[in-house]
Amino acid sequence: MKKVKNRALCALLIVALTIIGIGFYIAMFAINGRDWAGASFNSAAYSGGALVVGSLTDRNGVTLSTVADGKRVFADSIDTRKATLHAVGDAYGNIGTGALSVYAPNLIGYNIVNGAYSRAGAGKTVALTLDSRLNVEAYKALNGKRGTVLVMNYETGEILCMVSNPTFDPANPPKDIENNPSYEGVYLNRAISAAYTPGSTFKLLTAAAAIENIDGIFEREFECKGKLETGHGTVTCSGTHGKLGFQRALTVSCNSVFGELALELGAEKLASYAEKYGLSERATIGGIETAKGNFDKAQPDTADLAWSGVGQYNDTVCPVAMLRYVGAIANGGTAVDMCLIKKSGLELIFPGGAKTIMKSETAAVLGGMMDYGVHQQNVAGNFKGLELHAKTGTAEVGSGKNPHAWFAGYITNEGYPLAFVVVVENGGGGFAVASPIANKVLQAAIKG
Numbered sequence: 001m002k003k004v005k006n007r008a009l010c011a012l013l014i015v016a017l018t019i020i021g022i023g024f025y026i027a028m029f030a031i032n033g034r035d036w037a038g039a040s041f042n043s044a045a046y047s048g049g050a051l052v053v054g055s056l057t058d059r060n061g062v063t064l065s066t067v068a069d070g071k072r073v074f075a076d077s078i079d080t081r082k083a084t085l086h087a088v089g090d091a092y093g094n095i096g097t098g099a100l101s102v103y104a105p106n107l108i109g110y111n112i113v114n115g116a117y118s119r120a121g122a123g124k125t126v127a128l129t130l131d132s133r134l135n136v137e138a139y140k141a142l143n144g145k146r147g148t149v150l151v152m153n154y155e156t157g158e159i160l161c162m163v164s165n166p167t168f169d170p171a172n173p174p175k176d177i178e179n180n181p182s183y184e185g186v187y188l189n190r191a192i193s194a195a196y197t198p199g200s201t202f203k204l205l206t207a208a209a210a211i212e213n214i215d216g217i218f219e220r221e222f223e224c225k226g227k228l229e230t231g232h233g234t235v236t237c238s239g240t241h242g243k244l245g246f247q248r249a250l251t252v253s254c255n256s257v258f259g260e261l262a263l264e265l266g267a268e269k270l271a272s273y274a275e276k277y278g279l280s281e282r283a284t285i286g287g288i289e290t291a292k293g294n295f296d297k298a299q300p301d302t303a304d305l306a307w308s309g310v311g312q313y314n315d316t317v318c319p320v321a322m323l324r325y326v327g328a329i330a331n332g333g334t335a336v337d338m339c340l341i342k343k344s345g346l347e348l349i350f351p352g353g354a355k356t357i358m359k360s361e362t363a364a365v366l367g368g369m370m371d372y373g374v375h376q377q378n379v380a381g382n383f384k385g386l387e388l389h390a391k392t393g394t395a396e397v398g399s400g401k402n403p404h405a406w407f408a409g410y411i412t413n414e415g416y417p418l419a420f421v422v423v424v425e426n427g428g429g430g431f432a433v434a435s436p437i438a439n440k441v442l443q444a445a446i447k448g
Helices: 004-038 076-084 104-108 132-142 199-213 246-251 254-264 268-276 303-310 319-330 360-376 430-447
Strands: 056-058 063-068 071-074 126-129 147-153 157-164 222-224 227-230 233-236 242-246 333-337 353-354 388-395 404-413 418-424
Touching: 004 268, 004 353, 063 268, 071 303, 132 147, 132 157, 132 430, 147 319, 147 430, 199 246, 199 268, 199 303, 199 319, 199 360, 199 388, 222 246, 227 254, 227 303, 233 254, 233 303, 233 353, 246 360, 254 268, 254 303, 254 404, 268 303, 268 404, 303 388, 319 333, 319 360, 319 404, 333 404, 360 388, 388 430
Parallel strands: 056 126
Antiparallel strands: 056 063, 063 071, 147 157, 147 418, 222 242, 227 233, 333 353, 388 404, 404 418
16 A cells, blocks of 8 residues: 555656646746747758748838748848848848847747747748838948948837948858958947947937036026136137037037036936936847947046036947937937837737836927027038937047047927937048938938
8 A cells, every 4th residue: 555655656746747847848938939949050940050031121011131042132222232231130140130130030930839830931021110211321321431320210119220331232241351451340230239439419418417407507607718627637629619508508519518517417417317318228129239338427526527528538329329319309208119120910009118218398498409509500401301409429539530420319390200310430520421411311211
């Protein structure tokens, strides 16, 4: 009788362990199944390291990448291939943030019920939010310059344009790509995986902090003598602006005034705003994590602290983080979740995620300041038909190199709620170099 009881207990233990094992496997499958399906060891979906199932299109149905005769192929137009390379990715996953890598499970057709199995075995078609036409415009406007161009619908979070340069033709990768200096860093998507000194575009953050924390900021009168002397160093300005108010200081991008405001606000306050607005943090676009920005807390009453409020010192910002920020200003202080896959079916009914990062009153005031600055500097005349709110940036990078050129902002044209960021590496002045690129892309957007 005792033997029977022991055998029964052993049998029950085996059953229990089996159930636990099956439960553990199911849990691991639920958690990791998507990653397993998209991994390159899945021989049903990959051949020679290339994904050979699934197709990518832009938002208008233009084929960006598909499979023909068992091989990964790309768009018919060479300009489209080069312009969308970093968003789409290359055949062999060298661009790890490209859609072919990140959204491989979607392209394979993975779901938790059937896994990676499909009866036809051809995978799925995934429509990206990109407008390939705008990407081509941006690629041509960069004209070989290193940098990035981004355009987003700030109401929906859809990325319409994401161009990074240098680029190459994924259908015919250059044989000297590994040792030709002109292709240095070509696998890096500068829109999401790089962080640059932001220059005067960062004054939009310092301005917001001043609006919310300094009483009577619009009634104050400042004086720019061409430089700001601190207890420990000097901040130079691009001009001698004389007596001016807060609005005018942003319009002429006065380093003296914004350095003074940084000293008054203090490093802790500026750092908290950089974190709250996401400029020093990582962002995500449809599951793709971006580069992290940086804001170092400099010592009080130093030139370093003053420079940090001007967008220099050790400040760095990822272009996508700046895009999210200016998009939030346009959207009444709310930053919507950014995405690269076009919504369809029931997804269209449910709004995406969003986070309020700024008071609506602050966003309205700051947006008005950006609009005023554009018109006062006669930038609007160069942006015919665009209801533009923007800020330029000329970011000094030292080592005898030209500054990075920035232009960031948004338009409020009816039917075109678009935020944008342009960065040209070592391009020079933001107004002279980056703003014409933004103009070409935005003009193309509103003309359809």
